Amino acid sequence: MAESWPELVYRNLKEAGITQMAYVPDAGHSQLIKLFEADPEVEAVSLTTEEEGVAMLGGAWLGGAKGVLLMQSSGVGNCINMLALIQECRMPFLCLVTMRGEWGEFNPWQCPMGQSAEAALRGAGVYVQRVEQGDDVPETVRAASLLAFNSNRPVAVVIAQRILGIKNFSK
Structure with missing residues (x-):
């Protein structure tokens, strides 16, 4: 059976050296979150707000670790001010x-x-x-991790809602 895109993304992030994963719970990332939480080599941290993850990943990098932040588009607005930290300190951010x-x-x-x-x-x-397209997610995440960690740049992979499907909580 072929691996799902979250399984492939997880493998690519592990190969990139990710040892810390910050997230605000999200159905779109649920499979990826479960994979990281089950991994004893990764510190998976549930956040109360997304900007905490920006600071956490900055601290991880200063301590010699690589991390990734998982969030929904609604959390982007919460991070804007904290992203100045990443820019001013020229830290990688994924x-x-x-x-x-x-x-x-x-x-x-x-x-x-x-x-x-x-x-x-x-x-x-x-x-x-x-x-x-779902099939493009793993390779895009791999390329984004290389860009972020090789050039000390902030990189976001935006996963279209169409890949995740239509949510309907009324049923």
């Missing part, structure tokens, strides 16, 4: 953003940040690599 507010969204509160997440990240100096 985050995976599952999109909301686009493909068949049922929750109108997700739409404003969903429509502006990529522009907000770019405005904060983050390299954005958007993925529209």
Whole structure:
């Protein structure tokens, strides 16, 4: 049986040397979160807000470790001010953003940040690599991790909501 894109992403991140993973619980990342939480070599930290993850990954890098932040597009706005830390200190930063507010969204509160997440990240100096097809996620994450950790740059992989499917909590 072929591996799912979250399983391939997990393997690519492990090969990249990721030993810390920060996240705000998210259904779109649930399989990837479970894989990291089950790994005794990775410190998986559930956050109360996404900007905590920016600081955590900065501290991880200063301590010689590599990390990744998993969040939804709604959390991008919470990180903008903290991303100045990454820019000013020229730290590598890797985050995976599952999109909301686009493909068949049922929750109108997700739409404003969903429509502006990529522009907000770019405005904060983050390299954005958007993925529209599930098969492209693993290789894009691999390339993004190389860019982030080889050049000390902030990189976000934006995973289109279409890949995750339409959420419907009314049923």
